[in-house]
Amino acid sequence: MTKLQSHGREPFETVDRAPEAQAEGFATVRQAHESEMAEDYVELIAELIETRGEARPVEIAERLGVKPPTVTKNISRLKAAGLVRREPYRAIFLTDSGQELAEACRQRHRIVVAFLCSLGIDEETAERDAEGIEHHVSKTTLEAFGQALKQSWRHE
Amino acid sequence: MTKLQSHGREPFETVDRAPEAQAEGFATVRQAHESEMAEDYVELIAELIETRGEARPVEIAERLGVKPPTVTKNISRLKAAGLVRREPYRAIFLTDSGQELAEACRQRHRIVVAFLCSLGIDEETAERDAEGIEHHVSKTTLEAFGQALKQSWRHE
DNA sequence: TAGATAAGTTAGCCATGTCTAACTTTTGTC
């Protein structure tokens, strides 16, 4: 049995959740952290291929704000995970499943950014916050963002 | 010079950001990750003290969904960081700065949850997503959430 | 085409946050 929904009413009460539910929530967050690296990389790789024609470690390192060896190591993990295809010293390509993941991430990213902007948040902040937020947005919440976005178009 | 704001218009364009800005964004996310543990713990400790009278490792472990040794290790890190006060085998207390951090986190948490609920998201999902999202919400965005929340009260 | 420069890799280090197994301390009960 689920709790009654308050939906906007008395919004600052502290909800007393069942310990297991809370634990599951934290587990979800930890899982999200594990996929963040992969998501950020494939998203960025797709972006680079589109705008630059190819994805190079040096560029990835610059955009991510990490050093080249970090990129090398992580790319080889992505390769092991079947998300990228590549030979040493060459540019990086996405496999089909990498492509798919990238597409989903970019879509989600765009929705989150657009949603934040629709609240009046400046684009730079929206982009920065989205980078962190997007990995923790469930399907349900993403849909709610999409809905709210539609509403905001209607009202403008 | 900052970009023109679109504020709801053409919300699905992919913004081409300066590499340094993008890198700074990712750095911010990495920093947020480093404070997440501390924030989750002090938030939970404050909650337990309030609802249970004291915060015990076994309870923290259960709520966080981790094993007791993990709690012991992390609590000692928090102690080193000056956020908690405690002797071995005893309950855990917050220092003044721990208290302060906990208060800020709980406030932020409540706002995020309330905001998500105001979009029509069910409470369980709101709680789960908030757990991950809250650590990546900037002051600007938190204020925007607060504003939107006020709006939603007016319209109900 | 040779040599310099840029790009990429390898090796090895570190901190974080998780775990299990084994041990110690505290608590509760007969």
Add this chain to the structure above:
DNA sequence: GACAAAAGTTAGACATGGCTAACTTATCTA
């Protein structure tokens, strides 16, 4: 008060994702 059960700690392992230093490969250019 003794002893069993529960709570907490310690030791040691592991994966992740950063880093620097040193090396290799590719690219550019004189």
